[in-house]
Amino acid sequence: xxxxxYITTPIYYVNASPHIGHSYTTIAADVLSRYMRxxxxxxxxxxxxxxxxxxxxxxxxxDAAKLSPQDFVDKTSEQFKSLWKSLDVSYDDFIxxxxxxxxxxxxxxxxxxxxxxxxxxxxxxxxxxxxCETFWLESQATGGxxxxxxxxxxxxxxxxxxxxxxxxxxxxxxxxKKNTDFIKPASRYEETLRFLELNKLNDLCxxxxxxRLSWGIPLPFAAGHVxxxxxxxxxxxxxxxxxxxxxxNYQSKWWPAQLHLMAKDILRQHTVYWPIMLHALNIPLPQxxxxxxxxxxxxxxxxxxxxxxxxxxxxxxxxxxxxxxYFLMREVPFGLDGSFSExxxxxxxxxxxxxxxxxxxxxTLTMVEKYFNGAIPDIxxxxxxxxxxEILAKIKDLGSRVSAGLGDQDFSSALEAIWELIAMANKHIxxxxxxxxxxENKQDELKEFIRLLVDTIREVARHLxxxxxxxxxxxxIQLGATVIKKGNPLxxxxxxxxx
Ligand code: ME8
Numbered sequence: 001x002x003x004x005x006y007i008t009t010p011i012y013y014v015n016a017s018p019h020i021g022h023s024y025t026t027i028a029a030d031v032l033s034r035y036m037r038x039x040x041x042x043x044x045x046x047x048x049x050x051x052x053x054x055x056x057x058x059x060x061x062x063d064a065a066k067l068s069p070q071d072f073v074d075k076t077s078e079q080f081k082s083l084w085k086s087l088d089v090s091y092d093d094f095i096x097x098x099x100x101x102x103x104x105x106x107x108x109x110x111x112x113x114x115x116x117x118x119x120x121x122x123x124x125x126x127x128x129x130x131x132c133e134t135f136w137l138e139s140q141a142t143g144g145x146x147x148x149x150x151x152x153x154x155x156x157x158x159x160x161x162x163x164x165x166x167x168x169x170x171x172x173x174x175x176x177k178k179n180t181d182f183i184k185p186a187s188r189y190e191e192t193l194r195f196l197e198l199n200k201l202n203d204l205c206x207x208x209x210x211x212r213l214s215w216g217i218p219l220p221f222a223a224g225h226v227x228x229x230x231x232x233x234x235x236x237x238x239x240x241x242x243x244x245x246x247x248x249n250y251q252s253k254w255w256p257a258q259l260h261l262m263a264k265d266i267l268r269q270h271t272v273y274w275p276i277m278l279h280a281l282n283i284p285l286p287q288x289x290x291x292x293x294x295x296x297x298x299x300x301x302x303x304x305x306x307x308x309x310x311x312x313x314x315x316x317x318x319x320x321x322x323x324x325x326y327f328l329m330r331e332v333p334f335g336l337d338g339s340f341s342e343x344x345x346x347x348x349x350x351x352x353x354x355x356x357x358x359x360x361x362x363x364t365l366t367m368v369e370k371y372f373n374g375a376i377p378d379i380x381x382x383x384x385x386x387x388x389x390e391i392l393a394k395i396k397d398l399g400s401r402v403s404a405g406l407g408d409q410d411f412s413s414a415l416e417a418i419w420e421l422i423a424m425a426n427k428h429i430x431x432x433x434x435x436x437x438x439x440e441n442k443q444d445e446l447k448e449f450i451r452l453l454v455d456t457i458r459e460v461a462r463h464l465x466x467x468x469x470x471x472x473x474x475x476x477i478q479l480g481a482t483v484i485k486k487g488n489p490l491x492x493x494x495x496x497x498x499x
Contacts, residue, residue: 002287004044005036006254010262011050011095011236014076015061018083019309020340021263021295021302024328028292028411029261030089031329034466035406046254048240049084050095051077055229056133056208059215069215073098086313088321088469095240097217097232105239106232107220109281110206113163114221118280121222124160124205127153131305133229135205149305161207161225168276169201175275175285183271184290184409185335188264192271204273206231234274238283257286259409264291265301290409293337302340310340318342322468323349323491329411329467346494353491356422357460361475363429364453365486371438374484376454377447387445388452391428394421395459402463411467418463425456454479 009029012022026049033047053073062072077096084091095102113119127136129146136146141153173196176182176189183189207225208216216226238244241254260270270289278285294301297308315324327345330352332338368374383392398421405414428449437446458479465472471490478487 002258003040004046004254004258005033005040006046006241006257007032007036007048007259008237008257008261009049010266011052011097011233012080013055013057014051014053014073014080015057016304017076017309018080018312019302019304020312020315020328021309022080023083023087023312024295025261025263025292026084026089026091027087027325027328028334028409030087030091031325031411031466032259032406032409033090033092034469035402038466039403045092046241047090047092048095048237049080049089049091050093050236050240051080051097052229052233052236053077053096053098054216054226054232056130056213056215057229059213060131062215070098083312086316086321087325093240095236097236101242102236102239103217105244106217106227106235108244109235109277110227110231111220113277113280114161114219116280118164118167119161119206120164122160122162122203123157124162125157126155128156129153158209158212160205160209161219161222162203163206163231163277164280165201165204165273165276168279169196171279172196172272172276175279182285182288183267184288187335188267188271188291192267195268196272201272204228204231230269230273231277234269234277237274237286238278243283256284258288260286260289261409262289262291263294265294267291290334292334292409293332295338295340297340315342315345319345319349319494320491322471323353326353326415326468330415331412333412334409346496349491350493352419354489354493356419356426357471358489358491360422360426360429360453360460361457361478362486362489364450364457365478365484367434367450368454368484369486371434371446371450374486376479376482376484377451378482379447379451381448381452381455385448387432388448391421391424391452391456394424395456398459398463406466414463415467418460421456422460425453429453 007029009025012018029047033045037045058073059069062069065072081094110119127138127141129136129149129151131151132146132148136153140147144152146153176193180189183192206228207219208228210224210226213226216229217232219225219227237257238255242252243255262270275285296302300306300308302309327348331344331348368376381388381392383389398417401417402414405417432449434446434449437449457475461472461475474490478485
């Protein structure tokens with residue numbers, strides 16, 4: 001494992017407001033960052049997110065809002081920043097592609113690739129989807145519709161600049177075969193490999209004529225063109241960490257990234273275009289690209305173009321931030337699609353949070369108050385104890401299970417491991433019946449019993465912290481050092497009948 005951790009989310013388009021899908025990737029990155037800060041120290045973790053602010057979609061949205069593109073992106077990128085603040089997202093840097101630090105690097109990259117002959121001038125004739133900014137083959141655009149957004153494609157002819165993807169196809173295939181962990185989950189790796197084996201890569205059109213689109217980064221060698229938004233956007237991952245800075249350093253402290261997170265919709269850009277761009281520039285590749293699944297509403301992907309988006313803040317207002325974060329990370333194995341509904345949030349909330357976690361904490365603290373006047377019994381537990389041994393073994397195991405889960409971006413299995421401990425502790429209470437110990441005045445056993453529960457909760461809070469920072473802190477505060485400060489139940493049950 002590298003001794004630093006650089007993690008990125010996609011930079012989101014600012015043509016519409018953020019929704020649950022955006023918050024999913026960003027919260028996942030936040031969980032990993034918080035976890036890695038605990039493991040490696042704060043100074044060794046860098047969490048980058050940001051906004052993608054050029055291109056046709058943005059220009060159109062700005063026109064519709066009757067704002068200049070710059071005013072429009074200034075306004076909408078703030079929405080993302082403010083949402084991340086409300087969701088306790090602890091990013092280290094937020095990059096906007098309209099920033100000077102980014103534009104400089106994009107132009108540098110274009111210039112280098114042009115001088116090396118990897119970018120050349122050519123003529124493009126074919127089908128184009130304006131909203132998606134994607135060129136399509138006749139065979140792909142069946143019925144004259146864009147296969148992605150299902151809107152009509154246009155026929156266009158123009159002079160443009162192309163990046164020689166085709167030249168590097170064999171290299172990329174070879175790289176993938178040698179680095180089977182480069183793309184995760186495995187299904188996405190297979191998909192990329194198959195795509196490269198079965199298709200001949202076309203060179204990538206990386207420019208747009210200014211008369212059709214002016215809202216972009218000008219090509220340094222062709223005044224009449226701006227850069228294609230994807231070519232511009234991918235470079236954020238290196239521009240944000242100071243590649244090609246004034247000292248000519250090609251590598252900063254952070255590059256290469258340990259992990260690029262995204263959903264499967266933008267897999268190809270990250271597993272084909274981006275590695276080839278970096279390779280052509282002689283820059284090392286990121287360690288891993290993870291493309292998770294989609295949140296769906298019924299059978300449809302949640303997306304602004306389908307008009308079925310849910311605002312994360314509405315969910316947070318109804319169920320609380322940590323319940324929302326928990327739900328996203330627990331409900332669906334990262335990598336698979338998930339179906340989003342409030343019923344499933346409520347179900348998770350009531351069973352995992354109110355019943356399991358909330359009750360364990362509340363009952364334990366109530367017993368510390370009742371039997372020991374709030375003072376945590378000052379004894380040392382032995383792993384050989386007949387009554388505590390099993391739970392202590394589980395606690396001992398928890399760190400490595402959480403670490404294995406998060407190492408594979410398997411959030412739900414890391415949480416499952418924590419919940420196994422919670423379930424075991426709850427069972428232990430029911431089985432031991434502490435009220436009987438108290439009645440029979442079995443002080444030593446009662447002390448051991450309570451101490452075990454307190455230690456369990458402490459461990460649970462420690463491991464929950466990356467997922468649910470506020471809940472973890474609240475538990476830690478309630479536990480105090482030696483005397484508890486019990487608060488209200490963490491997750492009061494949601495009564496569905498009343499809703
Ligand atoms: O593609 N389920 O930006 P974008 C899960 N600017 N995740 C979802 C989702 C859903 N239904 N909908 C969106 C772009 N996402 C480019 C990226 S990167 C150099 C440039 C998340 O605003 C997911 O992370 O369309 C997906 O990959 C991303 O938002 C797409 O965001």
